[in-house]
Amino acid sequence: MHPEERRAKIETYLQAAEFASLEELAQHVGASVSTVRRDVAELEEGKSIRRTHGGARILQPKTDEFVFNVRDTHHVPEKESIGEACAALIEPGQNVIIDSGTTCFHVAKHLGEKVAQVITNSLPVAHLFSGSNRHEVHVSGGVIYPRLGTLVGPDAVATFSRMHADVAILSGSGIAEDGIYNSHALIVDIQRAMIAGAAKVIFCIDGTKFERRSTFFLCDFAKVDVVVTDSGAPAALVATLRARGINVVLAAVAPRHPTA
Amino acid sequence: MHPEERRAKIETYLQAAEFASLEELAQHVGASVSTVRRDVAELEEGKSIRRTHGGARILQPKTDEFVFNVRDTHHVPEKESIGEACAALIEPGQNVIIDSGTTCFHVAKHLGEKVAQVITNSLPVAHLFSGSNRHEVHVSGGVIYPRLGTLVGPDAVATFSRMHADVAILSGSGIAEDGIYNSHALIVDIQRAMIAGAAKVIFCIDGTKFERRSTFFLCDFAKVDVVVTDSGAPAALVATLRARGINVVLAAVAPRHPTA
DNA sequence: GGACACCTTGCAATATCTTCCAGGATCTTC
DNA sequence: GAAGATCCTGGAAGATATTGCAAGGTGTCC
Numbered sequence: 001m002h003p004e005e006r007r008a009k010i011e012t013y014l015q016a017a018e019f020a021s022l023e024e025l026a027q028h029v030g031a032s033v034s035t036v037r038r039d040v041a042e043l044e045e046g047k048s049i050r051r052t053h054g055g056a057r058i059l060q061p062k063t064d065e066f067v068f069n070v071r072d073t074h075h076v077p078e079k080e081s082i083g084e085a086c087a088a089l090i091e092p093g094q095n096v097i098i099d100s101g102t103t104c105f106h107v108a109k110h111l112g113e114k115v116a117q118v119i120t121n122s123l124p125v126a127h128l129f130s131g132s133n134r135h136e137v138h139v140s141g142g143v144i145y146p147r148l149g150t151l152v153g154p155d156a157v158a159t160f161s162r163m164h165a166d167v168a169i170l171s172g173s174g175i176a177e178d179g180i181y182n183s184h185a186l187i188v189d190i191q192r193a194m195i196a197g198a199a200k201v202i203f204c205i206d207g208t209k210f211e212r213r214s215t216f217f218l219c220d221f222a223k224v225d226v227v228v229t230d231s232g233a234p235a236a237l238v239a240t241l242r243a244r245g246i247n248v249v250l251a252a253v254a255p256r257h258p259t260a
Numbered sequence: 261m262h263p264e265e266r267r268a269k270i271e272t273y274l275q276a277a278e279f280a281s282l283e284e285l286a287q288h289v290g291a292s293v294s295t296v297r298r299d300v301a302e303l304e305e306g307k308s309i310r311r312t313h314g315g316a317r318i319l320q321p322k323t324d325e326f327v328f329n330v331r332d333t334h335h336v337p338e339k340e341s342i343g344e345a346c347a348a349l350i351e352p353g354q355n356v357i358i359d360s361g362t363t364c365f366h367v368a369k370h371l372g373e374k375v376a377q378v379i380t381n382s383l384p385v386a387h388l389f390s391g392s393n394r395h396e397v398h399v400s401g402g403v404i405y406p407r408l409g410t411l412v413g414p415d416a417v418a419t420f421s422r423m424h425a426d427v428a429i430l431s432g433s434g435i436a437e438d439g440i441y442n443s444h445a446l447i448v449d450i451q452r453a454m455i456a457g458a459a460k461v462i463f464c465i466d467g468t469k470f471e472r473r474s475t476f477f478l479c480d481f482a483k484v485d486v487v488v489t490d491s492g493a494p495a496a497l498v499a500t501l502r503a504r505g506i507n508v509v510l511a512a513v514a515p516r517h518p519t520a
Numbered sequence: 521g522g523a524c525a526c527c528t529t530g531c532a533a534t535a536t537c538t539t540c541c542a543g544g545a546t547c548t549t550c
Numbered sequence: 551g552a553a554g555a556t557c558c559t560g561g562a563a564g565a566t567a568t569t570g571c572a573a574g575g576t577g578t579c580c
Contacts, residue, residue: 123399
């Protein structure tokens with residue numbers, strides 16, 4: 001195993017585990033603790049990980065869209081406006097599928113009592129409605145993806161395959177002229193089932209994700225009815241989408257007080 | 261477990277529990293109280309939590325996003341001791357089914373890293389483990405029962421009918437000499453599926469529920485292996501249960517200060 | 521005011537980190 | 551293809567950090 005390869009392996013491992021001891025990493029890559037220690041020190045230079053006593057931790061979990069870190073304040077005003085704009089598209093009484101991810105969570109916050117029935121695989125969304133007597137919240141089965149608060153796996157896919165909704169509200173981590181991308185294989189499967197089970201499909205994707213492709217191709221635009229984004233989205237791609245008959249909603253980003 | 265990881269875990273735990281004693285945290289992360297005390301002091305520097313006498317509390321009660329309110333006020337010391345005593349019965353590495361309800365939530369709090377796989381229909385329990393990379397948490401599908409944060413309905417029953425676990429940890433709202441009772445019809449169905457799918461069945465029922473019958477009869481004692489209760493349970497019924505071969509564990513109720 | 525639990529401080533044991541060195545693999549140069 | 555240089559790897563010794571425990575002080579509750 002070459003150093004480069006080993007380091008890549010360490011980084012990948014940390015992406016998944018967030019924390020790992022040197023011993024654990026040594027075992028994983030089949031090298032001595034000394035070597036791993038050096039690798040970790042090297043990787044720290046590249047700012048991707050941070051050394052800690054006894055191990056290392058990942059610095060920025062690469063997949064920022066789906067990390068439901070309570071402290072995550074990335075593009076909050078944009079997501080907030082998108083949430084508001086998207087919620088405005090929902091007709092009262094519709095039943096909706098809500099995807100996981102922070103952007104969709106913001107949509108859920110603005111739905112209020114418009115919707116009576118919600119289907120979701122997102123624990124934060126589930127919790128949001130859990131205290132309400134006015135909503136029937138159907139939670140998919142599945143295994144919790146650590147840190148994301150998202151239910152994944154065959155049970156989650158099966159749930160959505162069995163269900164139908166008027167609207168599905170989804171998000172992605174990249175959108176380009178060929179379609180929409182996401183960074184988690186497990187979530188892509190679920191999203192496809194959501195799309196298949198919904199009469200209308202709305203994607204909420206903030207402007208920074210335009211012209212970006214992530215690891216996994218999710219879908220082309222054949223089944224996409226609406227894309228809600230913010231005014232920061234590049235005009236060219238917006239025009240392309242509209243030319244294909246997609247209703248693109250540009251939410252105005254209201255200046256906001258910094259989140260205290 | 262390494263310092264950085266442990267601190268992250270403490271923080272996550274506090275996000276869910278809002279307040280926790282040092283003892284509880286120590287149990288959760290598998291370290292001594294001294295170490296946790298130091299961690300908590302360190303975390304306090306980072307302004308994320310605040311130390312209090314006897315424990316620590318999360319500083320920003322996390323607006324609304326990710327916190328399940330588990331602030332049950334009834335018989336907290338009893339449930340706490342029951343939780344501790346019940347957790348002590350679990351062998352490391354077992355996979356467990358955890359019922360909803362506050363008593364079972366207290367058991368979950370004390371399980372720490374003993375268990376690797378958890379199956380539950382309780383959103384608070386799910387959330388408790390959701391930040392951990394060491395636990396695989398399987399959440400049943402279902403509809404949220406308002407106020408309880410419990411998933412109910414056919415999907416929930418189906419999930420447990422399909423699954424098997426070494427231990428099932430359940431609770432009830434009444435126990436008498438003929439069996440165990442619960443007050444929610446929908447939950448009874450699920451509990452029966454849990455019992456059917458577990459090799460060992462443990463009921464955690466505080467002493468005030470003894471000699472009481474609720475609306476729905478759940479089960480007799482044929483499938484019940486252990487009953488964990490507190491020292492306030494009436495001796496007569498305890499003796500009856502023991503005579504039937506049930507292992508009755510009486511948790512000592514440690515006097516506790518009210519959580520300030 | 522007394523009893524109790526909790527916190528602080530100091531200390532020994534343990535684990536980890538740093539630094540250094542020798543053996544081996546790989547690369548460079550001829 | 552061979553010889554030398556360079557780098558990488560794994561381990562060892564001393565330095566440092568962390569951990570758990572105990573003694574004494576402090577705050578809290580009744």
